[in-house]
Each structure stands twice: as structure tokens, then as C-alpha cells.
Amino acid sequence: MTAVSEFDREIAVTGRADQPGTYDAELGQGWRIGGGVNGGLLLALAGHALRRELGPESANGMPGHPDPLAISAYYLSPGVPGPTELRTQVVRRGRGVSTGQVSVLQRDGDGEGAVLAERVRVLATYGDLALLDADASTSAVPPELPDPDACVSAAQAPPQFLKHASLLDRLDLRLDPATTGWAVGKPSGNGVIRGWLRLADGREPDPLMLLLAVDALPPVAFELGLPGWTPTLELTAHVRCRPAPGWLRVNLTSRTLSGGYLEEDAEVWDSAGRLVALSRQLARATSSRR
Amino acid sequence: MTAVSEFDREIAVTGRADQPGTYDAELGQGWRIGGGVNGGLLLALAGHALRRELGPESANGMPGHPDPLAISAYYLSPGVPGPTELRTQVVRRGRGVSTGQVSVLQRDGDGEGAVLAERVRVLATYGDLALLDADASTSAVPPELPDPDACVSAAQAPPQFLKHASLLDRLDLRLDPATTGWAVGKPSGNGVIRGWLRLADGREPDPLMLLLAVDALPPVAFELGLPGWTPTLELTAHVRCRPAPGWLRVNLTSRTLSGGYLEEDAEVWDSAGRLVALSRQLARATSSRR
Numbered sequence: 001m002t003a004v005s006e007f008d009r010e011i012a013v014t015g016r017a018d019q020p021g022t023y024d025a026e027l028g029q030g031w032r033i034g035g036g037v038n039g040g041l042l043l044a045l046a047g048h049a050l051r052r053e054l055g056p057e058s059a060n061g062m063p064g065h066p067d068p069l070a071i072s073a074y075y076l077s078p079g080v081p082g083p084t085e086l087r088t089q090v091v092r093r094g095r096g097v098s099t100g101q102v103s104v105l106q107r108d109g110d111g112e113g114a115v116l117a118e119r120v121r122v123l124a125t126y127g128d129l130a131l132l133d134a135d136a137s138t139s140a141v142p143p144e145l146p147d148p149d150a151c152v153s154a155a156q157a158p159p160q161f162l163k164h165a166s167l168l169d170r171l172d173l174r175l176d177p178a179t180t181g182w183a184v185g186k187p188s189g190n191g192v193i194r195g196w197l198r199l200a201d202g203r204e205p206d207p208l209m210l211l212l213a214v215d216a217l218p219p220v221a222f223e224l225g226l227p228g229w230t231p232t233l234e235l236t237a238h239v240r241c242r243p244a245p246g247w248l249r250v251n252l253t254s255r256t257l258s259g260g261y262l263e264e265d266a267e268v269w270d271s272a273g274r275l276v277a278l279s280r281q282l283a284r285a286t287s288s289r290r
Numbered sequence: 291m292t293a294v295s296e297f298d299r300e301i302a303v304t305g306r307a308d309q310p311g312t313y314d315a316e317l318g319q320g321w322r323i324g325g326g327v328n329g330g331l332l333l334a335l336a337g338h339a340l341r342r343e344l345g346p347e348s349a350n351g352m353p354g355h356p357d358p359l360a361i362s363a364y365y366l367s368p369g370v371p372g373p374t375e376l377r378t379q380v381v382r383r384g385r386g387v388s389t390g391q392v393s394v395l396q397r398d399g400d401g402e403g404a405v406l407a408e409r410v411r412v413l414a415t416y417g418d419l420a421l422l423d424a425d426a427s428t429s430a431v432p433p434e435l436p437d438p439d440a441c442v443s444a445a446q447a448p449p450q451f452l453k454h455a456s457l458l459d460r461l462d463l464r465l466d467p468a469t470t471g472w473a474v475g476k477p478s479g480n481g482v483i484r485g486w487l488r489l490a491d492g493r494e495p496d497p498l499m500l501l502l503a504v505d506a507l508p509p510v511a512f513e514l515g516l517p518g519w520t521p522t523l524e525l526t527a528h529v530r531c532r533p534a535p536g537w538l539r540v541n542l543t544s545r546t547l548s549g550g551y552l553e554e555d556a557e558v559w560d561s562a563g564r565l566v567a568l569s570r571q572l573a574r575a576t577s578s579r580r
Contacts, residue, residue: 072524076389140546256429258422258428259425259426261530274548
């Protein structure tokens with residue numbers, strides 16, 4: 001039996017025979033949050049298309065680069081379930097790393113009035129994490145978390161939140177109760193949300209799944225006392241090593257809200273206690289409640 | 291008298307009448323560091339071309355967006371002094387923010403063998419910082435620094451370093467002596483470099499100058515005990531408000547070196563004590579000494 005995971009089915013892309021570098025995908029209903037498809041899922045989808053372009057050895061003998069080392073997404077309009085087109089461009093093939101770009105597009109409207117709208121534009125540099133020096137040193141420390149069973153499951157979220165968050169059915173997310181005051185109207189104001197994360201169907205983490213992980217928790221703005229929707233303008237992630245199987249620990253922090261914008265920093269740690277991904281996003285604080 | 295500052299002269303761009311969106315610039319000898327032109331200067335130049343595109347009101351009445359809110363640069367090959375071409379693309383014009391892209395290109399080689407090589411590709415979302423809500427709250431604290439006169443001036447750097455760093459003549463840079471152990475072969479290993487920064491000719495900071503500021507200090511890798519050159523793969527900066535005139539304080543930190551890569555985080559504070567810019571870059575640690 002080779003059951004395909006929900007995540008792999010969702011980020012599947014099919015290359016067009018007549019248009020090299022262009023891929024088709026179909027976004028489902030299962031990854032929605034608030035008004036659109038989760039931004040981390042869109043990033044993983046875009047990252048998958050780039051892996052298809054940059055992962056194999058190039059025609060002129062440059063080595064393949066399957067893993068995103070640094071990837072930046074600029075969000076332009078909310079992604080929705082339905083047909084999706086990905087147009088990639090190879091910016092530079094190199095010996096050690098390669099850079100590519102991809103636009104994620106969907107049709108808005110019907111018939112003659114339909115327009116192809118860009119949802120997100122992504123620029124990324126890929127390498128091969130398997131070939132990198134295994135040495136690592138860090139002064140960062142993994143978040144201290146109660147055991148998963150002592151944490152708050154996303155299934156316990158308020159019904160009015162779950163209604164707009166089919167994404168949460170795809171995840172096994174256990175939040176540290178010290179960081180879930182927002183869910184009962186008592187945000188700590190600390191600007192920290194942390195928890196355990198894995199995919200609900202048991203699909204193990206890999207570099208593409210980490211692109212989902214950095215944007216899969218409730219927005220840290222909630223714990224700052226901002227209950228509104230916080231659309232992401234930009235998110236950049238660094239994948240630092242291939243994650244070990246098992247639970248991930250994700251730590252979100254935000255320090256500065258100014259001019260109506262806040263940054264959200266994510267750190268992702270694997271079950272071996274290694275810092276496997278870092279990200280930062282700039283999001284807009286709005287007054288519209290989720 | 292309207293003396294043009296060294297910085298403004300360096301980031302000056304001239305639009306091509308016959309090629310809308312394409313600009314010419316001329317990089318000078320004065321902003322070199324290590325093997326190329328400083329990456330922050332290239333980012334400011336790219337940011338200037340995008341300001342030219344996105345700053346004025348659009349043909350269909352969308353408001354102008356002169357300031358980079360989030361800007362990501364993917365470095366492809368080292369920039370060198372000489373003629374430079376910038377090709378911009380407006381990705382999306384919106385009411386609140388607009389997104390654009392720019393490629394910075396230079397000719398490599400002479401005559402028939404010459405090729406136009408991309409130095410850096412930049413994706414950015416612009417807004418109007420003057421229109422943003424002035425409210426700001428942060429749990430970040432500005433770096434504690436001795437007075438500028440009690441700090442180590444860049445002019446005191448080792449001659450073998452200065453020889454390859456004409457950039458330092460453009461800056462008035464005063465490093466906290468607690469973070470300059472690297473300069474005398476005794477790096478602290480703390481992964482912190484901090485100091486005061488302003489332009490040597492007195493040109494006051496603005497959002498474009500902040501794009502230089504986030505990449506103008508010696509690499510924090512030096513203070514981690516890595517004396518080699520650390521080429522930037524990717525740098526993303528968020529400009530959070532327009533800086534007040536006067537000294538900037540810049541705080542660089544790095545926490546994780548893994549697989550031969552490290553991240554460098556920069557925070558920039560203005561003379562009014564506000565966090566005006568944040569950046570993170572992914573850089574490669576090399577064994578080749580500066």
C-alpha cells in the first residue's frame with residue numbers, strides 16, 4: 001500500500017508538456033484558514049514546483065538542488081480552493097546553490113470577465129541539505145513545553161474559529177496552555193505562542209513540510225491581544241537541516257507592533273532537538289475579527 | 291548650494307526613455323568590501339529603482355508607495371564598480387501597498403564574449419510610511435552602547451582589512467569595544483556586533499539608507515571566530531518607520547551556524563529610540579580569509 005498523504009496530495013504539481021516550467025495544481029477545501037488557503041501551504045506548493053525545476057541535475061551538468069535554503073514569499077491576494085497554475089523561472093543554476101522564482105496564479109471570475117490573478121510570488125535559493133557539513137552550533141534553546149498530552153489540542157479551539165479553519169483538521173497541533181490565553185479572551189500580551197506540531201495523518205516532516213510548519217500555528221498577534229485577521233505581506237524561511245521524524249516544536253514570537261504592522265518570528269525544532277527552520281513574516285494587524 | 295551626498299550619487303538611477311521600467315546606474319569604487327560592492331548598497335540601489343516605479347500615483351489612480359516595507363534580495367554574483375542596469379517589474383499596484391521586482395545586471399567580459407550577468411534579484415512590497423498609524427509598541431530594547439567617542443572607529447581597523455573596504459570611508463562607524471575582539475584576533479564567540487552608524491558626509495538616514503545600514507557593519511561571523519568572507523545568499527529587511535535625523539544604532543546577532551551557513555539578524559534604532567528596521571540574512575561561512 002502506498003497511501004499518499006494529505007499534504008503530498010495537496011502540494012502535487014503536474015508539469016505541462018507544452019509549457020516547460022509551468023505546473024498545474026488543484027487546491028482543496030482542507031487547508032483553509034480565515035478568508036483563504038493557508039499561506040504556509042501555498043509556500044510549500046510553490047516550493048514543490050521549484051524543487052521540480054532545481055532538484056534534478058541540469059542539462060549542462062550542474063548538480064541538483066532539491067532543498068529550499070532560503071525562500072521568500074510575497075502575498076498578493078488570498079489563495080482559494082480550485083485550479084492553480086505555477087509558473088517557474090530558473091534564475092541561476094550554480095554548483096553549490098541555485099536560485100529560482102515562481103508565481104502562483106488562480107483565475108478570478110468566470111467566462112469572458114475572468115482574469116488570472118497572482119496569489120503569491122516566491123523567490124528562493126535551493127541547495128542539497130544532505131551534502132552539507134553536519135556540524136551545527138547554536139546559542140538558541142528549544143522551547144520548554146509540557147508533554148503533548150498536557151497541551152491544548154487545536155480541536156479544543158472555539159467553534160467560531162474552527163468553522164473557518166479546515167487547516168486544523170490536517171494538523172495535530174498541541175499548544176502550550178501558557179500561550180493560549182487568547183482562546184478564552186485573556187491574551188497574555190507576551191507575544192509568544194508555542195506548541196507541538198505534526199501532520200494528522202502521520203506524514204513525517206521534510207523541508208517542504210517545514211514551509212507549512214512556519215505558518216501553521218494561530219497568529220502570534222492573538223496573544224498580543226489583537227484578535228483580528230493578520231494577513232501576511234511577506235514571509236521568508238530558512239531551512240537549516242532536514243528534520244528527524246516525529247513531533248516538531250514551533251515557537252512563535254513577536255516583539256514590535258508599529259504603524260499597524262507586526263513581525264512574527266518562527267523557530268522550528270525537530271525531535272532530535274535541532275533548530276531545523278527559522279522564519280520571519282511581516283503581517284498587517286486589522287480590526288476585523290477572525 | 292545643493293551638494294548631492296555620496297550615497298545619493300551612488301544610488302542615482304536614470305530611466306531609459308525607450309524602455310519603461312529600465313534604469314541605468316554607475317557603481318563607483320567607493321563602496322567596496324571584500325571582493326565586491328557592498329550588498330546593502332546594491333539593495334539600496336535596487337530599492338531606489340523600485341521607489342521610482344511605485345512611489346508616484348499610478349496611471350489608474352492608485353496612491354503612490356514610496357517606502358519599502360519588506361524587501362528581499364537574492365544575491366547571485368558579486369557586484370563590481372561600473373555600469374549597471376536595473377530592470378523593474380510592477381507585480382501589483384494596490385490601494386494600501388504595492389509589490390515590485392527588480393533585477394540588477396552588469397556586463398561580464400568584453401566585446402563579443404560579454405554577457406549580461408544578474409547580480410541580485412529583489413522582490414519588495416512598498417507602502418507610505420508617512421501615512422501609517424504612529425502607534426508603536428515593542429518589547430525589544432535598544433542596544434546599550436558607550437558614547438560614540440568611547441567606541442572603536444572603523445578607521446582603527448587593521449590595514450589589511452581597510453585595503454579591501456573602501457565602504458568604510460563612506461561611513462562613520464563606531465563599534466562597541468566589547469564586540470571588537472575579532473579585530474585583535476580574540477573574538478568573543480558571543481555572536482554580537484553593535485555600534486553607532488551614520489554616513490560620513492552627514493547625509494541623514496531615510497528608508498533607503500536603512501537598506502544600507504542593515505548590511506554595513508563587519509559580518510557578525512567575525513565575532514563568532516569565523517574570519518573568512520561570508521557571502522550573503524539572501525537578505526530580507528523590514529522598514530518599520532522613517533528614521534529621525536542623527537546617529538543610528540545597529541545591533542547584529544547570530545545564533546546558529548549549521549551546515550556551513552549562518553543567519554545574521556540586524557536591528558536598527560534611530561536617535562529617537564525607535565526600532566526603525568529589522569533584517570535577517572543567510573550567509574555562507576567560508577574558510578577564505580578576508
